[in-house]
Amino acid sequence: MQLVERSHQRSDIVCYLPKYEVVVCTECHYVLNKSPSIGRHLISTHLWSKAEATAVDQQFNDKAIRSPNHPNCTWILPNH
Numbered sequence: 001m002q003l004v005e006r007s008h009q010r011s012d013i014v015c016y017l018p019k020y021e022v023v024v025c026t027e028c029h030y031v032l033n034k035s036p037s038i039g040r041h042l043i044s045t046h047l048w049s050k051a052e053a054t055a056v057d058q059q060f061n062d063k064a065i066r067s068p069n070h071p072n073c074t075w076i077l078p079n080h
């Protein structure tokens with residue numbers, strides 16, 4: 001059995017898609033609203049510490065982010 005160690009410092013968990021101007025959580029494929037919702041998602045869903053979540057959140061401060069009008073709307077994450 002192979003154990004995979006999961007770090008809470010995976011800042012690549014959140015991915016910006018410039019084509020759609022959205023930020024996506026790659027772990028749950030949720031489209032996130034802009035700051036501070038990105039950090040809030042990491043804290044509430046992935047149990048990150050506030051400091052780590054805020055650091056990731058702030059990486060996207062200068063990005064154009066289109067927030068989905070409906071929180072439950074489903075977006076399709078393109079495969080790479």
Ligand SMILES: [Zn+2]
Nearest residue numbers: 025027028045
């Ligand atoms: Zn997530």
